[in-house]
Amino acid sequence: MLKITDLHASINGTEILKGLSLEINAGEVHAIMGPNGAGKSTLASVLAGKEDYEVTSGTITFEDQDLLDLSIEERAREGLFLAFQYPVEIPGVSNVNFLKTAINEIREHKGLSALSAKDFLSLVKEKSALVALDASLASRAVNEGFSGGEKKRNEIFQMAMLEPKLAVLDETDSGLDIDALRIVAGGVNALKSKENATLVITHYQRLLDYIIPDFVHVLYDGKIVKTGGKELALALEEKGYDWIKSAE
Amino acid sequence: MSGTLIDFCKQLEPTQLKLPTALLQAARDGVEFQHHFPTTRDEAWKYTRLGRVAALKLSPVKINQPANPLPSSETIDIIFENETWHCAEPITGLHIDFSGALDTTAWNACTLQGHVQHINALTAQGGVAIRVDANTKIIKPIRIIHRIQGEHTGLILHHQFVLGNHASAQLEVFFEGTSQDTYANVLFDFFIGVGADLHTDMLQQTNGTHYGFHTQRIYQQKDSTFALQTLTANTHFTRNDVEVFSQEEGTHTQLYGAFIGRENNHIDNHTYVHHTAPNCTSDENYKGVLSDKATGVFNGKVKVYQDAQKINAYQSNKNILLSDSATINAKPELEIYADDVKCSHGSTTGQLDQQALFFLRARGISESKATDMLIKGFMAEIVGTVKSSHIQEALHSLLG
Known part of the structure; x- marks a missing residue:
């Protein structure tokens, strides 16, 4: 589904990703862990197409297409979803209105007709229940006045509505208490299928108690330095990142 | 001349x-x-x-x-x-x-x-x-x-x-x-x-x-x-x-405005509120979006006279410039001669929120539609106070 080969990326002339390679197949859950400044969020931003980052070399193919050739919105329409670490507040733009526009732009891209208002609303009802998002939050302005937990649940709600092929969760666990974490993880697990894949980017092992990864990668200084199963996350939690640094 | x-x-x-x-x-x-x-x-x-x-x-x-x-x-x-x-x-x-x-x-x-x-x-x-x-x-x-x-x-x-x-x-x-x-x-x-x-x-x-x-x-x-x-x-x-x-005494005044300019448009809003009596409120909120070479002016003045105590006067002006050649001249003014009043004024001018634009595009929405949504969202608090259904419709087709 996704194949990253020898990716180098920089921001304002500073190289952050220094030869990152990663392959994700349908049905898999991958976790990327790593210390602060390793390049975790840069990877998420580069995948989504954030223009502040410059890809200096390397390739990314997504569903047999050159991802780097696609605009931000084309990537989303092809099935890439980024759950933001810091969801933005957009006063005056309602959650459901923007989602309706997004869904219909994606459907148009796929050659499907627009959803009827009735079908859309029942979808909102079904998917907001998945992350226990109050229906009133769905109709409010995007993230305006939402608590930290509500913002993250809103990200997963959007993911549920848009049904992406590959979801990239950028530190979705940050700022969540244990109950919110369970709800968010429950939502992600419920959306898991053989056809889609999930990339979980996290600092801590805690989230991986709830979203069980097939592969755990350690990102350090812009490269993946170690790959293993879910037990690698536990080892990291116990020994810290210094263990990787010294092993290198 | x-x-x-x-x-x-x-x-x-x-x-x-x-x-x-x-x-x-x-x-x-x-x-x-x-x-x-x-x-x-x-x-x-x-x-x-x-x-x-x-x-x-x-x-x-x-x-x-x-x-x-x-x-x-x-x-x-x-x-x-x-x-x-x-x-x-x-x-x-x-x-x-x-x-x-x-x-x-x-x-x-x-x-x-x-x-x-x-x-x-x-x-x-x-x-x-x-x-x-x-x-x-x-x-x-x-x-x-x-x-x-x-x-x-x-x-x-x-x-x-x-x-x-x-x-x-x-x-x-x-x-x-x-x-x-x-x-x-x-x-x-x-x-x-x-x-x-x-x-x-x-x-x-x-x-x-x-x-x-x-x-x-x-x-x-x-x-x-x-x-x-x-x-x-x-x-x-x-x-x-x-x-x-x-x-x-006891008056309430609300002055709201939204202005949208493009090409060589020139839109100038001057307001002047005279508070000569006590216990009154005024609430002023003007928002502008300018593209191309359009120019906007906002000059809002509130004057609170000596005996006009307990006045609440708010004034706000916010603008978004969509091009490097668009201009806004904003001048909020307060002139207060009473000592027991609550007045505020402020003016901000900036570009479209790039984070918000990225967010909407990352959900599959085209750049132009995302821009329209953000402008509509920016104007929403003004448009929301319009009671005329004819004008609501006109604004709806204008703002997309």
């Missing part, structure tokens, strides 16, 4: 209004004394050049009344179109008059200031005087439409709206037209009686090279409420002057 004020007035018809002699004389003295149109050295016109206006060749509209009244609709309509005006049948408690006599007490309250008001007094072709009886609620909105058609048309009107004590009404005002080199100078005097409530939505949406001067003067009595939403959409040249006289 081309064209004196006297020459400008001469190409138009002398006033059809029955103005008090003193006022007429004051206007004559005004144009003679000032002689030329103001320049950018004049503080009130610092950011708005009038050279093109002074050079306009105009022919006045002669206004006649048609025989048949307009059919009744969801609004009580008054239409100024070409050389005629049309009016709906009046209803109980509502008086609509075109005789040019206007309300004498209202005239007595008036003074004339500046060349726009002087030109208006000397050349007004007419205007409508609307009066709502005391203790009367007019449920149907009253709608005034100005259609400025024909090249070199000059439309000069002086309207009055007198709302009796404890009366209430809703007004919708439209300016439309597509012709080149047209001029409008339309003045409204609003007299809001004790405990009365008037909500006014105004849409200025003229195409073509139209030069629109709009003056609204509002005189508020005790415990009255006045709300004005001024919406200016892609007009070539617009100058709005809104002046509020909060004369007695």
